[in-house]
């Protein structure tokens with residue numbers, strides 16, 4: 360399996376877990392707590408993690424960039440769950456931009 364498929368699988372699995380936290384107990388789940396705070400807070404976290412990723416690139420290390428990127432991607436999946444955006448919606452756009460029609464069609468079928 361190509362690495363891109365593996366990465367997609369990890370984000371798909373993370374999104375499924377994050378989505379399942381909607382309405383869960385905020386006392387036992389950071390994700391449930393963040394989702395309960397609503398869009399402004401979730402969007403703010405995405406912005407903060409993006410800035411932290413930039414700072415890591417400009418002033419820290421590749422390892423820190425990787426760690427901050429993981430935080431950013433996690434918070435992005437929380438924003439997708441909040442907004443009703445499915446990962447397939449994003450994969451489809453990326454695949455179309457790359458001219459990968461097979462992947463775009465597969466993503467389109469999954470999101471129907």
Ligand SMILES: N=c1c2ncn([C@@H]3O[C@H](COP(=O)(O)OP(=O)(O)OP(=O)(O)O)[C@@H](O)[C@H]3O)c2ncn1[C@@H]1O[C@H](COP(=O)(O)O)[C@@H](O)[C@H]1O
Nearest residue numbers: 373376377380387388389390391393404407429430433434
């Ligand atoms: N991948 C992540 C993940 N990445 C980062 N974080 C959390 O994101 C938070 C970011 O830290 P910050 O210091 O920026 O934020 P904070 O000060 O704790 O909180 P704020 O007041 O700023 O909101 C930390 O609490 C991290 O633990 C994550 N929390 C959960 N997950 C995954 O989400 C899924 C659901 O987990 P629960 O949240 O435990 O339900 C599981 O698969 C987890 O592995």
